[in-house]
Every structure is written in structure tokens, then in C-alpha cells.
Amino acid sequence: MTVATTVQCPQCGGAVDVSDELMVAEIVICQHCSSELEVVTTDPVVLALAPEVEEDWGE
Amino acid sequence: MTVATTVQCPQCGGAVDVSDELMVAEIVICQHCSSELEVVTTDPVVLALAPEVEEDWGE
Amino acid sequence: MKVSVVGAAGYTGGELLRLVHAHPELDLVQAVSRRHAGRPVAEVHPNLHHLGLTFHPPQELAPVDTAFLALPSGASAELEAGVAELAGTIVDLSPDFRAGASSASGDVYRTGLPELYADELPGAERISVPGCMATAAILALAPLSKAGLVAGDVVVDARTGSSGSGAEPGPSSHHAERGNAFRVYKPAGHRHEKEIAAHAKVRARMTVTAVPSVRGAQVVCHVTPPEPVERRDVLRVLQREYRDRPFVRVVARSRGVHRLPDPQFLSGTNFVDVGCAVDEDGGRIVVVAALDNLVKGAAGGGVQSLNVARGLPEDAGLEFPGLHPA
Amino acid sequence: MKVSVVGAAGYTGGELLRLVHAHPELDLVQAVSRRHAGRPVAEVHPNLHHLGLTFHPPQELAPVDTAFLALPSGASAELEAGVAELAGTIVDLSPDFRAGASSASGDVYRTGLPELYADELPGAERISVPGCMATAAILALAPLSKAGLVAGDVVVDARTGSSGSGAEPGPSSHHAERGNAFRVYKPAGHRHEKEIAAHAKVRARMTVTAVPSVRGAQVVCHVTPPEPVERRDVLRVLQREYRDRPFVRVVARSRGVHRLPDPQFLSGTNFVDVGCAVDEDGGRIVVVAALDNLVKGAAGGGVQSLNVARGLPEDAGLEFPGLHPA
């Protein structure tokens, strides 16, 4: 894996490793909070929370 | 059992059945909260909370 | 009185079969299931082996005095009108008719909680039973609320066993995931908060944890009183409120291993046990309530409400006292 | 009929209190305990909170029709003569009078197992209930033995919950040791082997494992038949034997999740479920039996036997069918 940068997850502030081959509109997943993050720009890398489908994880 | 009266537990307000042969200083136990109650007077029946030894019921 | 149970292959449905059988005035006409129609009830509910019952398909629903609906949310709303054509009385366990909603036939559903609504139930032909954790929290909090002991929001920490989500398997109910879980699956925003507000008149901030048990719900309610209180003040409020209620036991012992309400002793019973403690400075009341989600929190609450509605002894069919050890 | 329970603070004693309360013909006179005399029964048995009972000291034992002894081995033997002066009938749950021993008063104790000894119980004034795992194994094996299906020794693999050893804490019952244990604590030489031999007429080679449950005993009996058999042959033997016995259910389903006897569905009930399977070559019969050690294996077996002895309906007070889910 070609890990170039670490950016902050906009949801939880956790460190998200991003490759330098990243493309706009690609989806990256935060390891810390499982948020799906959309690449808004690549230089610098800016991530935004992708719209999330609320799962039924009930009891 | 010769149950004559019902008085209120001074601790929890629950109904305590007392016999009419009750004597002063006798100990009655509340069924609701397990409090030990001392008979202060018998006519009318007045109960007071007996001093309690704190048990170790810990974890 | 002739009754049928729709959704009889589910968990609350199975409890209804058990309670109806134990009831001196109720006679089971049909145990209704789509998927198990024609199969022995014991294949699904092994405890009822000796009764020799068979499931009936929904299409063959026969006329009865009372139909119990033990269906998932949505299904009750969908089937209710059809059932109403065959049954004079409907007792629904789902959330579908809880907020005083109306039947397809126009009647308003009464709340199946005799501890609070004993006056409104006699004669009722549409009864909707509140949610299980809601029932526990409401019965813990309503007396305090009425007595003016609640200032501000209440924190409700609820714990639920796996039967609370019904008989349908899924990833989160898989034994290897769930067997030892303390899964805080609903840390905020549980829909029972609204039911609690409606009936107990308090704002509840709820957190629900799925815990390693099959049956049982327990709520620990943290209440801030308007001014410092003592434990006995709170106990008296509870005692006074529930003195004549057959199914609420005030449990707050000062001796023994088991002092506050514990759901382990309530499996199969219609009791809700309520007890309390108070911080040394009088600044927080902790009210603990426990019940069996499938009985007092569902099927038993339904039978109890029907008893009150029809003028039967309130505890008919509901005498089982629970077990110790459990 | 007036009854008292001696050893009422123990586990089988607590079950007796519950069953006596549910019984239409029995009235509790005293719940007897040394250590808890004068204290509320609910401190020990929280399930009975609503009954408002209090323990009595042994010295104050009052005259009754029947005394139940729920005492450890040795204590029954010691106290029996004294109790006999106050009670016409004694039902003992301990091992002390099991092998047809005599009462201090000279009467022979009858075996409290109506499934095998229904004829000997009517009129009995001294009743001794067999051991819990023994009861399961005897009811599993006696019909096969009678039918000539047992050649040679039988391997009995028994599993027991923690209530089986009573209410007294100790290192091996400490939750952190026992909670997840599969502790083969008696791999060989269990004393129930003798009871099984006496009543089922087979030599049992037993192995007992303490398993993670509170209630329940299950035996898996591995029987070598004299010649190859089929499952249905064995099932027929069981069905024929137990057709008219209210508390033995033959459970051997070919569909559903739960096919053979499982103690989880028997908690609180007086049932013993019995079922079987056979190896493909017909060379081994596997008989499975399950029961609640505190009920059918002790207190319930005692009440059932008393019912038979006094001409009451055999199932009086014993109607609870158990729960699903459990």
C-alpha cells in the first residue's frame, strides 16, 4: 500500500491514512468510527462525511 | 397467629401486621423493606427504626 | 370467553398461549401462524408439548370474543381491520396503536396498563399494551412525578434480554455475538422515551444495553429531586401508590443478598418490582424496576388488561410467582 | 391439609413453599429455618415477596398433617424421629431414607416415584424421593430394561446445574469459577449409580459434569441393545410406558430446532421429558431425559407423591408448564 498522508476524519477526528493516488469522489472509510468519507479535493486532501444509510441494528 | 392491627412501617410506609400481644421493645420486621422495627408504644402501636448493622453485601 | 392468538409462533404469542391455557375463563380457539400453519405448536414452543396444539393459517381465522395480536410493528396496523370483523375485542401488543390511536372501526385504543388506567379499561374493546421497557420506567417514575419528586430530565438506563427483539434471527442475535454481550445498541433516542413522557409525565433520556439474558428488562432511573430527599420519603410514595395493585411489588430490602428489583426472579410472572435508593446528600433518587418483557411487558399485561376490561379477577391466569433460584 | 417445610431456606425447601402455595389442598403452617428464623422469607426467596411469610425456628415446630424435610443428608435422619411426633406424614427429599429404609417409628419409607410405584404409594405415611439425576436416568432406562432392550452396562452421561448442590456457597460454586464451567467433577463412582440399578435394573456407569446453568439435569444414556433395533421400536416402548403418566412427556421430534429433551424448558415444572435416537446400524440406543432437579427431581416429586398417597389429583399444585423462550 502506498500510504502518503494522514488526514483527520471529519466525524471523529481519528487519523485516516490516505493513499497519494486518491481521486475526488472516491470513498474512504474511517477505521475508528466506520464513517464513509468522500474525497472532496485531493491537494490538499479534504474529506467530507458521505450520506449514510441508517441501518437497523436494533434489539 | 393473632393478627390484630396493621401499622405503617416508619421506613418504607409498607403495611406491617402486628399481633395484639405485642410488647414494648419487641422487634418486628417489615416484610417490604426488611427493616427491623422496635415497638415504642403498644396502644397505639408505634414502631421506630431499630439501629441497623450495615452488612457487607458487596461485590 | 373464546380467544385466538395471531402471531402465535412468536415469543409474545407463545406466552399468550401459555397464559390463556392457565386462565380459568379463557378458551383458546386458534393459535395462528403463517409459516407454521398445520404444524404442531410444540415444534416452536416445546414447553407446550403436552397441550397437543396445532397452528392455524391466518386465512382460516374463526370468530372469537377476543383476538390477541402479537405481530411486528406494521403488521398489526395492516391486519387489524380484518380481525375486527371476527373479534369483538382486540388486544394488541405492538406499537401500532399505542398513542391512543383509533381502530379501523373507529374505537379508540385504551392503554393496557391497569396500574395507571384502571378506570378507563372496564368495557374496553380495543386495548393496546405499552412497550416493555416503557412499562418498567413508567411504573418506576409516574408516582415520583405525581408526588413532585422529579426536577428536570431523568436518565433511564435500561437493560434488555434477547427475547426483547422477538423470534427472528439476525446477526446481532447470533449466540456467538450475543452470548456474552453488553451491547449499548441504543445509547440515545429510543422510541420508548416518548411513551414514558406520555404516561409518566417526565422527560426520559434513555440508554439501552443488550445484556446476556433471554428474558427480563430492568431500568435504573436516575432522578434529580427538586430538593434533597430521604430514601424513606420515596419508598412511601411507592408504597402508597401500589398498595392495592396486585402486580407491583415494592422491593427495597435492607438485608439479604437480593435487595432491589432483579429480573431474574420475574421470568414467567406478571410482576413488576420497583425499589429505590437515594444518594447520601439526598441529591439523586435511583429507582430500579424490573419485569419480564414477554409477560408484564407484553402478553401478561394484555391478559391483565383484558381481565380488568371484562370484570374478571385482575390476576386470573397470572398467578405464577416466579422461581428462586433462577 | 396442613403442612410444614423443614429446611425452607434451602433450594428445595423454597420450591416446596412455592408449590404448597399453588396447591389447592395444602396450607402452609410453617416455613422452618434455623439461621433465618424470625426473618422474612423474601430475604432468602425473593420470588415469594408478595406472600409475606416469615421463617420459624425448628424448636417451635407445630403439629401438621404432613412435614416435608428438605435437609442435607444426615440431618433428615437426625431430625426425623422428632418430626414424626408432630406430623402424621413425612415426605423426605434427602438420600437418608432412600433404599427402603425405615422410619424411627418403624414404617418403611416408600419410594416417591409414582411413575414406577403408583401402587405402593396410596396411604403411605413415609415417602422418600429419589435423587434428581437418578430420577431422570431411571425414567429413561426402566422401560427399556423391562422391554429387554438393554444388554450389558449403560453409560450415563449426566449434566447438572449449580442448584443441584444446594444453597451453601463454596469454592466450586463461586460464580467466577462456575459461570462458564464444564467441570467433570464426578467422572466415575457417583452414588446415583446404585439408585439407578435398584429401580431401573440396569448397571449404570455414570459420569457427571457441572454445566453452566442454575437449574436442570439432563442425562444422555448410551444403551447397547441385545440385537440391532430401530428408533421407532424404542419410541414405542417409551410411549406405551408413559401414555397415562401426566408428568412424563416423550419428546423426539423430527422437525424444529428443539427435538430432544432439554432442561431449559423444564425450569419450574414437574415434567420429565424423555426421548431417544438410535445409531444407523441399530447398535446403540441413545436415551435422553431432562428435568428440573428442584422440582421433579425433589420438591415436585414429593408433592406429586403426596398427591398420590392422599388420593388427590396427581398434578394438583404442579400445573406450571415451563417457559419458551427460556
Add this chain to the structure above:
Amino acid sequence: MKVSVVGAAGYTGGELLRLVHAHPELDLVQAVSRRHAGRPVAEVHPNLHHLGLTFHPPQELAPVDTAFLALPSGASAELEAGVAELAGTIVDLSPDFRAGASSASGDVYRTGLPELYADELPGAERISVPGCMATAAILALAPLSKAGLVAGDVVVDARTGSSGSGAEPGPSSHHAERGNAFRVYKPAGHRHEKEIAAHAKVRARMTVTAVPSVRGAQVVCHVTPPEPVERRDVLRVLQREYRDRPFVRVVARSRGVHRLPDPQFLSGTNFVDVGCAVDEDGGRIVVVAALDNLVKGAAGGGVQSLNVARGLPEDAGLEFPGLHPA
């Protein structure tokens, strides 16, 4: 050594990820999953949160030295040829290649059980790990069989936790059904009987019960010796056999609470504990064995076998000793 795990979202797959991470010589290249490709491994295996791994889709399988297959029966057989093009060595946990079957590439699969086949494993490029209960029974019985202590058939009473059937939910693994179950789901005819016969050279008559635990398998083997034996004779046979095997512990204490093998102490470890008892007349040997089905019974057995195959220390990556209390 570069390795990948195919089926990494399953239970044995998750254990492989854990063991590979702890292994000084193995480097994980890919954790492969169809359904979770692209998602964090921690969503499925929360214990591995800190590793920051992500699942890869099967189509992107990269070349490695060794591929572990942790796939259901059938899937291994289907995918093996494709995997073999990218991986020099394959370690398969499924039943697909167990009976000395051949790889698509022609190589014969060696049995991944170093305790019996240490000589055949060095250099092996195709390794198939035996079943979990089979492993326990084989290691319990093979030494006795070799020593001539087994006459006739052996009764194998096996107990299994819920992880034994993998991560896929279903009606019988639903927590409310399984949480307190003693479900004798395979009273006769289990396919592990054949594996036991092949490796331990005894005919096993097996009965399997699903018990209330997540991990762990325990077998209680009832052996009839050709002539009466004493416990110490049997213990010596076991001790001699396993003296130099790092993962077999002979456990048969005469003091303490825990005397015979109990799976509760083996969770997460690669140990198999073996112990025994003998009937007083010497007429039956009871051998008890326990292991963690996901480790010694699957993933750990695979890693151990790979260690032996590649000349690494046999216990590399497998040092975790288990917990007490558990």
C-alpha cells in the same frame, strides 16, 4: 513469510488474523471477504480494532507464500485451484480435503495434526486440519488405542459452543433459543466418527450436544478396556505419549476445584487438555479432552502445522496461555 486469509470475516478466519499478527514470522498480506470487502476488519472483529485492517475482495487476491482457507465445506474445494495459482502453500480448515484428498494441483493434503503426523508435515505444501471435536477425541483416544486399552466401540459424548457452527445466523443459533440450551442436536451419526476412526483407529459412537458457551469443545470418551485397568496405567500412557508435545497437557489432578480438562480455560489457546478417570472395578476408562474449537480445533492447528511444515518453532505465534478465571 507472506500469508493471506481467505474467509477472514468468519470465525476461524478472524482467529487466523489474530494468530498471524502475533506470529513473529508471518506477515499478513490480505484479509479476504466477499461481503465486507472494502470495510474495516474491526466492524466484524472488534478485538482487532487497533490493527487498522481492511478486507479485500477475493478477485484481488495477491500472490503469497501461504494462503489459509477458512471457508465453508464446498467453498474450499471450489476455490482451491484458483488459490493454488497464487500461493505456494495452502492450509485448509474445511472438511473438503480431510481424508488425504488431493489438491487440484495433484499434491496430497497432509493431515494438520502434528501430535500424530509430525513426520509427514515437514515440507508439506497442502495441509488440511481435522475437525474440532474430532481433534479432541483423536488426541484422547489414539494413545489408548495404540496401547491396546480399547476393546470394542467407544462412546464419545461431545459438547460444543455456538462458535462451532460459524458466523452465519440461523434459527438454532438465535440467542433466545441457544442461550440456555442443552440441545442434543446430533445424538447419532456425526461425521466426525469417521475422522476419529481414521486417525485413532477406534470405532466411536458419538453424541453431540450444543451447550451454553461460545467457544470450546469437550469430549467425554467412555472406553471399555480389554481387562480391568487402573487410573495410573492410563495416565502413564497419556503422559508418555504427550511428554514432548507442546500443546497437549495431561490434566488429571487429585486436588483443587478443577481436576479434569475444562474448555473454559482454553479460550484463545492452542492447548488440548487430556485427562482420565477409571471406574472402581477397572471396567471403564473415562477420557476427557477439551480445546478451543477455533484455535487448536481450527486456526491454531493450522498455524501449528505450518510452523512444523516450514521448520519454525512449533509454538510460534501460539503462546497465549488462556485465562483464569474465565
Add this chain to the structure above:
Amino acid sequence: MKVSVVGAAGYTGGELLRLVHAHPELDLVQAVSRRHAGRPVAEVHPNLHHLGLTFHPPQELAPVDTAFLALPSGASAELEAGVAELAGTIVDLSPDFRAGASSASGDVYRTGLPELYADELPGAERISVPGCMATAAILALAPLSKAGLVAGDVVVDARTGSSGSGAEPGPSSHHAERGNAFRVYKPAGHRHEKEIAAHAKVRARMTVTAVPSVRGAQVVCHVTPPEPVERRDVLRVLQREYRDRPFVRVVARSRGVHRLPDPQFLSGTNFVDVGCAVDEDGGRIVVVAALDNLVKGAAGGGVQSLNVARGLPEDAGLEFPGLHPA
């Protein structure tokens, strides 16, 4: 470094033996026990069977670099001076030296919580580890408190497994009472409230429930923020605080079955998992933390602190990541 464990037959003592064995720089000199002196350690801790250890009596305590005290409250205070003559460094797990108390030798005990006191530990020769539930609550609340997110009192709902009260049996730890218990044994006034106040600078109103697990502590903290917040604000505070702490994992997933900290995945590990949620109106923060009471809450916290004190890698000997499924 030579170490001994005093109180080695207890639960935290047993964990110390396990962790010391796994540690590359620590060598066990003695496992000390009064009652088991001269007996094999495996009789008490079966997981350590293969290590072949024997308990030593306290009178024979040998000189070491570091002594771990795993003794009940009171016993540490009593024995400390004697131990100090033989050991340069003392790590105490009991409450006896927690509030910055002084050793008999005059040194002040440092708090064994590297997440908060990393700067004060290097070189320390007296280390006192905080309580297990306190550790969880402190690590959950300290960052919020520092960040100004806590207004008013905090409700701390704590759940504890049975190992939390040690290896000594008693009525409340008896399996038949405890196996299915949700026993609110300390509704108010727990002594950990003071520790939380001291280290996290918040007033905690705590309620503790004994739950059906052996290991594990979980706290659910209900925090009122001074003004409405969003979940991500809180998550960032936690992430920032713990970014470089090897044993605190921020766990708050938005997908998957297991989203918030659950002790089931932490058995045997030194992790504390921390996560959070926020009410829709931003009016309440729910912080959940979980750990293994015997490891991060006691023995592991002690080893971690010793690592920091002696300049060893902070995670030496503490690498076990925990299991899934658990």
C-alpha cells in the same frame, strides 16, 4: 528484572503470574500464597498448568527488584513495610495506597495510570493502581472534563462481573444466586466516586450492578454539557486525548453489530475502549467505557505502570488483543 507476586492465589495475582510470564523483561521469583504454599499453582490457576509453578509461603519471601501486592484492602497496608525491606519497587493493586498515600518507607505512592500520569511515573518506586470501575470512568470522563464539556454532576452506571470481588466465595457470589443476576448492589455511595472526582475532576453519582459475566467492567456515563454539543465534537476530544496512548481505543462505529465498547472483547487484554453518543438535542453526552477489571483495571495497569516507571516499552507483556467471538 526479578519480581514476585504476593497474593498470587487470588484473581489479580493469577493475572500477574500470566502477564509476568509473557513479559520479556520480567522474571518470576515467587508466587506467594498463605493457604496454598507448597501446592502447585495449577491447582488454583489451571491455565498456567504448563508452567509448573509452586506457591511459596509469605515467610520465605525472597529479595526481588519489584514486588506486586495483590492483597485485600487492609492486608497491603499491613504487609507493605515488611515487603519494602526485600523489594526496591512495590506495585500495589489494593485501595490502601490510592489517594497519594505514603509508603512506610516515606515515599509517596504514584498513581498507576499512565494515561493521566505518564510524567510522574518514570523512576517511581511506589505505584498504586486505581480501582477498576474508577479507571474506566476516569478515562471516559477526564478528557471531557478538561475540554469543558461537563456541567454539573455525572451519572455513572457501572456493571461488573463476578471476578471483581475476588476469589473468596460467599452468599452473593454463589453461582445459583449470581448466574443470572442483575443485582443493583450499590445503588448509591460507591467509594469509587471519590477516585473519579480526584482524577477526572467531576462529581460522579454512581450506581453499580453485578451482571452475569465473570470478567469485565463497563461504565455508561451520562454527562450534561454546558451547551448543546454534537457527537463529533465529543469524539474529537477523545481522539485527540488518546491518539498516542497504546491502550485506549476510541470505539464508536457507525456500522456493524458492535459499535460501542463492550467488555466481552477485552477479556485478557490491557485495553480500555471508550466511545460516545449524544442525544438528538445535544443535551446529553453518553460516554461508554469498558475494560477487563483484572487486567487494565488491576494487574495489567500495574505492569503497564511498571513498564513506564522502568523505561521499558509501555506494552511489554501486554500484547494480547482479545478474542472475537468471545
